[in-house]
Amino acid sequence: MSGAGDGGVRAGVDIGGTGIRMVVLEDRREIAAVTLPTSSFERFERQHRSLALAHSLRALVPSDKTLLSVGIGASGPVDTVAGVIENPCTLPTFSDMPLVAELSAHLLVPVRIDNDAVTAALGEFHLGAGRASRRMLAVTLGTGVGVALLIDGQPLRTADGAHPEGGHIPVGHTDTPCYCGLSGCWETLASRTWLQAALAGLLPDIAYEQHDLDFYRDLCQRDSRIAQLFERYGYQVGRGLGSLMSLYGPDLTVLSGSAAQLFPLYEDAVQVSLRRSKGFELSTRIVVSALGDGAGAIGAALLS
Numbered sequence: 001m002s003g004a005g006d007g008g009v010r011a012g013v014d015i016g017g018t019g020i021r022m023v024v025l026e027d028r029r030e031i032a033a034v035t036l037p038t039s040s041f042e043r044f045e046r047q048h049r050s051l052a053l054a055h056s057l058r059a060l061v062p063s064d065k066t067l068l069s070v071g072i073g074a075s076g077p078v079d080t081v082a083g084v085i086e087n088p089c090t091l092p093t094f095s096d097m098p099l100v101a102e103l104s105a106h107l108l109v110p111v112r113i114d115n116d117a118v119t120a121a122l123g124e125f126h127l128g129a130g131r132a133s134r135r136m137l138a139v140t141l142g143t144g145v146g147v148a149l150l151i152d153g154q155p156l157r158t159a160d161g162a163h164p165e166g167g168h169i170p171v172g173h174t175d176t177p178c179y180c181g182l183s184g185c186w187e188t189l190a191s192r193t194w195l196q197a198a199l200a201g202l203l204p205d206i207a208y209e210q211h212d213l214d215f216y217r218d219l220c221q222r223d224s225r226i227a228q229l230f231e232r233y234g235y236q237v238g239r240g241l242g243s244l245m246s247l248y249g250p251d252l253t254v255l256s257g258s259a260a261q262l263f264p265l266y267e268d269a270v271q272v273s274l275r276r277s278k279g280f281e282l283s284t285r286i287v288v289s290a291l292g293d294g295a296g297a298i299g300a301a302l303l304s
């Protein structure tokens with residue numbers, strides 16, 4: 001019988017609106033990884049996309065290793081029982097198809113699926129920044145905002161077994177409708193998408209994703225408009241965190257997603273927004289992901 005200790009490996013796939021990250025773990029150690037644009041699968045007919053994904057996974061597994069299982073993390077609502085992504089708004093490429101069943105049939109291994117916020121949280125809990133936490137709040141600031149709470153490593157579920165869509169708690173006063181049906185959702189104000197668009201308004205010639213923390217820190221020091229923009233973003237991130245921390249009472253909050261890399265630029269604003277009166281203080285210990293963009297795929301591999 002093949003096992004993870006004798007050549008067996010587990011694959012994880014993180015399917016986002018922009019990119020698909022795939023990893024292969026052997027004994028919880030990453031031995032191969034690749035990221036493909038989600039749009040690269042759009043050239044295939046819908047009924048052939050799971051096969052294309054299976055081919056990409058097969059190509060990533062070393063020839064002397066046995067694939068034991070596949071885990072998938074996907075953005076937005078996921079039916080974990082039916083194995084179907086239900087996110088036609090931001091992930092139409094792989095939504096509303098029997099992805100788990102098809103992938104399992106192509107690869108002949110068990111396949112499990114969960115929301116990408118849950119898989120990223122599991123990655124951080126087992127192998128990253130959340131290893132000491134008993135009650136970990138994980139927030140992904142990416143294309144949207146994903147939220148997961150792990151209690152002793154187990155994800156909190158809604159009554160129907162789904163993942164709580166914490167990015168869609170209303171925090172704003174805007175009447176601008178969100179695709180979820182509510183308006184003023186936290187996601188519309190705290191996602192990297194908001195930050196990127198706001199930065200583009202001030203810096204139309206600078207591509208957000210091509211620059212790092214040091215670049216933006218330098219800009220903040222030279223241009224007060226940029227510093228104020230990050231401060232505003234921090235308050236907006238804090239609006240949702242305050243609600244979630246009040247409700248869940250986590251001992252640790254782990255931020256991930258591409259906007260988390262810039263956390264030092266808006267950390268003070270977040271903490272100011274979370275400050276409460278004596279007797280009502282929150283545990284506001286916030287750290288940035290240790291696994292970075294790889295957390296979702298690594299956690300997905302650990303699903304199985």
Ligand SMILES: [Zn+2]
Pocket residue numbers: 167168178179180181182183185187
């Ligand atoms: Zn919403």
